[in-house]
Amino acid sequence: xxxxxxxxxxxxxxxxxxxxxxxxxxxxxxxxxxxxxxxxxxxxxxxxxxxxxxxxxxxxxxxxxxxxxxxxxxxxxxxxxxxxxxxxxxxxxxxxxxxxxxxxxxxxxxxxxxxxxxxxxxxxxxxxxxxxxxxxxxxxxxxxxxxxxxxxxxxxxxxxxxxxxxxxxxxxxxxxxxxxxxxxxxxxxxxxxxxxxxxxxxxxxxxxxxxxxxxxxxxxxxxxxxxxxxxxxxxxxxxxxxxxxxxxxxxxxxxxxxxxxxxxxxxxxxxxxxxxxxxxxxxxxxxxxxxxxxxxxxxxxxxxxxxxxxxxxxxxxxxxxxxxxxxxxxxxxxxxxxxxxxxxxxxxxxxxxxxxxxxxxxxxxxxxxxxxxxxxxxxxxxxxxxxxxxxxxxxxxxxxxxxxxxxxxxxxxxxxxxxxxxxxxxxxxxxxxxxxxxxxxxxxxxxxxxxxxxxxxxxxxxxxxxxxxxxxxxxxxxxxxxxxxxxxxxxxxxxxxxxxxxxxxxxxxxxx
Numbered sequence: 001x002x003x004x005x006x007x008x009x010x011x012x013x014x015x016x017x018x019x020x021x022x023x024x025x026x027x028x029x030x031x032x033x034x035x036x037x038x039x040x041x042x043x044x045x046x047x048x049x050x051x052x053x054x055x056x057x058x059x060x061x062x063x064x065x066x067x068x069x070x071x072x073x074x075x076x077x078x079x080x081x082x083x084x085x086x087x088x089x090x091x092x093x094x095x096x097x098x099x100x101x102x103x104x105x106x107x108x109x110x111x112x113x114x115x116x117x118x119x120x121x122x123x124x125x126x127x128x129x130x131x132x133x134x135x136x137x138x139x140x141x142x143x144x145x146x147x148x149x150x151x152x153x154x155x156x157x158x159x160x161x162x163x164x165x166x167x168x169x170x171x172x173x174x175x176x177x178x179x180x181x182x183x184x185x186x187x188x189x190x191x192x193x194x195x196x197x198x199x200x201x202x203x204x205x206x207x208x209x210x211x212x213x214x215x216x217x218x219x220x221x222x223x224x225x226x227x228x229x230x231x232x233x234x235x236x237x238x239x240x241x242x243x244x245x246x247x248x249x250x251x252x253x254x255x256x257x258x259x260x261x262x263x264x265x266x267x268x269x270x271x272x273x274x275x276x277x278x279x280x281x282x283x284x285x286x287x288x289x290x291x292x293x294x295x296x297x298x299x300x301x302x303x304x305x306x307x308x309x310x311x312x313x314x315x316x317x318x319x320x321x322x323x324x325x326x327x328x329x330x331x332x333x334x335x336x337x338x339x340x341x342x343x344x345x346x347x348x349x350x351x352x353x354x355x356x357x358x359x360x361x362x363x364x365x366x367x368x369x370x371x372x373x374x375x376x377x378x379x380x381x382x383x384x385x386x387x388x389x390x391x392x393x394x395x396x397x398x399x400x401x402x403x404x405x406x407x408x409x410x411x412x413x414x415x416x417x418x419x420x421x422x423x424x425x426x427x428x429x430x431x432x433x434x435x436x437x438x439x440x441x442x443x444x445x446x447x448x449x450x451x452x453x454x455x456x457x458x459x460x461x462x463x464x465x466x467x468x469x470x471x472x473x474x475x476x477x478x479x480x481x482x483x484x485x486x487x488x489x490x491x492x493x494x495x496x497x498x499x500x501x502x503x504x505x506x507x508x509x510x511x512x
Contacts, residue, residue, distance in 0.1 A: 011039035012055065015062055016073040017083050023069075026086040029383045032171075032412055033077050037061045050379065050415040066091070067099040071108045079111075079138060081167055081410035085119045097124050107135040114156040118164060129155045144170045146311040161308055161321055164409075165300025168321040171414045179421040180314060185353045188428040192355045195436050200358070203439050207361055208232045210435065214363035215341045218370065223256070230255040234342065235359060239349035243342070244305050244322060246298065249331070252342065257335040266294045266331040270398045272390075273330075282396060286381040287388050288330035293405045297329050300409070315351035316424060319344050320417040328380055328408060341366070344420075361435060365427040376419040380411055438468075445501035452493050453486065464498055472499040 014022065016035040021028060033052040037060060038044075046053040054076070062072035073080070088096070096116050103109045110129060114137065117123055136157045138145050148157035160167050170176075192200060212231045216223045223231065234243075234255060243252060246266075254262040273286040289297055301322065308318045327340035341363050348354045366373040389402040445464050449455075455463075459482075466478050473495055474483065483491065 011041075012036040013039075015056075016069055016077045017080055019069050020066075020073065020087055021083060024087060024090050026083065026090075027387050028082050028086050029380075029387065029407055029411075031077060031080050031083060032414070035072070035077060065099075066095060067102075070112055074108050074111055078142065078171065079115070079169070080412075081115075081119065081169070082406055084115055085406055085410070088116050088120055093120075093124060097126060100124070100126060104129060105131040110135060110154045110156050111137060114151060114154040114158075117153075118158075121164070123153075128153045131155050142172055144172060144313055144317045146307050146313060161313065161317075162304030163300055163307070165296050166304050166325065166409055167300075168304070168325060168411050168413045170317055170321065170417050171412075173414060173418065175418045176317075176414070176421065179316075179418070179425065182425070184421075184425050184428055185315075188360060188432065189355055191428060191432055191436070192358060195440065199436065199440050199443065202443065203436055204357060205232075206439055207359055207435060208235045211235060211345070211359055211361045211363050214361065214367045215338050218341070218363060218367050218373070219337050227256055227258075231338070231342075235345060238342070238346040238359070239354070239356065241346075242350070243346045245302060249339065252339050253332045253335045256338050256342075257332075261334045263332050266298060267291055267333050269333065270400055271330055271333060272398050276396075282392055284385070284390075284392075286328075286330075286377070287385065287390060287398070287400065287404075288328070289408045290400055290404060293408070294329060294331050297405075297408060298331055301325055301329070309350070315348050315353040316421055317417055318351065319347040320413050320420050322347060324377075324380075324413060324416050324420075325411065327377070328411065348424075360424060360427045361431050362423055362427050364435075365423050365431050368431070369423070369426070372419070373423070376416055379415050379419070380413075441502045445498050448497040448501070449494050452497070453490050459483070463494060467495055467498040468502055472502065 013019075014034065014036050017031045018034045020026070021031075030051075032050065033054055035054045035056065038055050038057060041055070041057070043057055044055040046055070056076075060072075060076075062068040073083075093116070096112065100109045100113045104126070110131075113124065113126065132155070134150055134155045134157050136145070136148060136159050138159050140159070144161065145159040146161055148159040150157050161170065162168060195203075209228075209232055212223070212228050212235065215231070216228075234252065242248065250263060250265070268291050270291060271288050272284055273288075274282045274284040276282055304325075305318075305322050308321065323340050323343040326343060327336055330336045332339070344362055345354070345359050349359070354360055384407055387402075387407060388400060388404055390398055390400045392398050442464055446460055449460050449463065462482060463474065466482070467474050470478075474491060479486070479491060486494075
């Protein structure tokens, strides 16, 4: 890998998808890799964050026909359904038929044949393939795939994660392979098993409550007691119940948003995520699909979910494809983010990735790393926005003028999967340990405080929390407001109990 400057004017000719996009003026989200043929020099790879530039030597030169660039793209750059769909819409189908007839048994010709009919929904004027061997659409060494569906017409096996209406792509990168090799689900189980059973029983309610609070706080929302209790109860059901179907999603939405903004169906209006900079000036961060496209996209997602859950797809890969797909669809007027994070728990629990009866407080990690969480969402939105033609009226209502459906159907979620794995690993190694340690220390402090002053549980809980938040000391204002009946000696002794239980040293307290 070499960090060099790419200058196409200096003896570099683009090939593959980037050449087809340029040649046919396709408005698409850029492919993760751009390829060039160099007039001279050696093979090079340039990596810029999650995107790559590949420079090939002249011996890789495919030629310059449509067929040449299509085969090069499939061979070296993988399958990009958005680009292929956009391309097939502007091509004469006879051109596709012509070069397939030239090499009807070739694996790339058969893939292109299948993909044309798959994406366009109509058959080409070709006789069924006479070859006997089947070829996988996706190379299983390079992509996460589902159980294959054989198609006799082209002798091609469809092993996509989804279908024509919704089909995310997640590539097998070194980062994802390393995360999977770490077996972080087993690490989570080891963490849980290292704590006494009574602490885990105490932790269940605490973790559900903490996750609820964190998920709402990410949205800068504060739930009333009724909605918070409903969300906690739904989290308790996550490991036993399927939630990814239309009726269940509507039930979720109605349970967690203000009743005045609850939906009985998917949204009928255009929505977006933005920020009001000044009166009449809205900064738009993300634009959701048009409301008329939502039913088809969601039906595609439901089918993709069933397909992935019935295949040996890694639980975090499934969670990425479905939960981030859901939040990008934004099918409701409100509550999409909270449902998106709830579904992470639902999928991981259904696939037994999380310990039975517990959850990994992923939202707490996302809240602590809110900038990184926002950047994760922007991995899709920042490339989408330049392709959308929209207007906002004086009341903030949006109208999207161009056709946008294609951009949401076939999202490359590879980088997003890497991010979600990172959040989950951080949650297990830090957040979960921190939360369980807190409960363990809390249970140590409580009886020692009661031995000094036999206060009601509610006041003991409050005293511990206020001391922990203030690094082992009760502030003068809190003491006056909440514990004015206690003597100086009692407060001092109780503070010492908290510091001992939570391992607060004298130097830490003096620094606070």
